[in-house]
Amino acid sequence: IAGITQAPTSQILAAGRRMTLRCTQDMRHNAMYWYRQDLGLGLRLIHYSNTAGTTGKGEVPDGYSVSRANTDDFPLTLASAVPSQTSVYFCASSRDRGTEAFFGQGTRLTVV
Amino acid sequence: GQSLEQPSEVTAVEGAIVQINCTYQTSGFYGLSWYQQHDGGAPTFLSYNALDGLEETGRFSSFLSRSDSYGYLLLQELQMKDSASYFCAVKGGSARQLTFGSGTQLTVLP
Numbered sequence: 001i002a003g004i005t006q007a008p009t010s011q012i013l014a015a016g017r018r019m020t021l022r023c024t025q026d027m028r029h030n031a032m033y034w035y036r037q038d039l040g041l042g043l044r045l046i047h048y049s050n051t052a053g054t055t056g057k058g059e060v061p062d063g064y065s066v067s068r069a070n071t072d073d074f075p076l077t078l079a080s081a082v083p084s085q086t087s088v089y090f091c092a093s094s095r096d097r098g099t100e101a102f103f104g105q106g107t108r109l110t111v112v
Numbered sequence: 113g114q115s116l117e118q119p120s121e122v123t124a125v126e127g128a129i130v131q132i133n134c135t136y137q138t139s140g141f142y143g144l145s146w147y148q149q150h151d152g153g154a155p156t157f158l159s160y161n162a163l164d165g166l167e168e169t170g171r172f173s174s175f176l177s178r179s180d181s182y183g184y185l186l187l188q189e190l191q192m193k194d195s196a197s198y199f200c201a202v203k204g205g206s207a208r209q210l211t212f213g214s215g216t217q218l219t220v221l222p
Contacts, residue, residue, distance in 0.1 A: 033210070042199060042214040043155065048207070056207060059113075090154060100145070101210060103154040
């Protein structure tokens with residue numbers, strides 16, 4: 001693994017199903033983030049974690065949950081997917097909160 | 113909360129200079145960043161300004177005026193590969209998180 005890795009790269013999901021997007025980084029960064037990107041709306045912060053064991057809510061947290069059990073992993077869970085959660089999801093990490101962020105390649109999620 | 117405004121589209125010709133402006137509002141300001149994103153790709157970091165003035169990195173420069181809540185990204189000697197979306201992002205608020213603007217789509221014409 002080099003940098004930050006997301007899985008899956010794309011997914012089609014039936015509405016109402018549960019889904020976990022995976023994110024792993026090997027840079028020993030303290031802070032990690034989940035953003036969603038929708039056309040014309042830029043990147044919107046869903047949840048963040050400044051250090052392992054802590055998480056916080058971003059701009060659009062409803063319908064999503066995260067955990068940060070260790071430094072490397074920061075999974076994002078959709079408990080019951082809805083079509084409005086169709087988006088491209090980016091995981092990112094940075095050495096410390098608010099510093100230069102490194103992004104994964106994204107997960108394209110379609111909820112039908 | 114934080115909010116940012118930047119133009120949605122900019123078009124320029126190869127070899128030219130283009131400036132992408134960004135104005136922001138934030139309850140606490142720590143810095144302004146710029147990111148580049150090509151279609152289908154991930155955002156990549158370009159520059160960061162925490163203090164007033166100009167930061168230069170090769171063909172790209174970024175400027176900040178904290179008193180005006182304003183910054184810009186200057187791209188010189190434009191190349192076709194510079195066609196991409198450019199996002200400004202403010203580090204601010206009590207959580208000191210990055211909030212992104214909606215992005216500026218730069219098209220470089222031959």
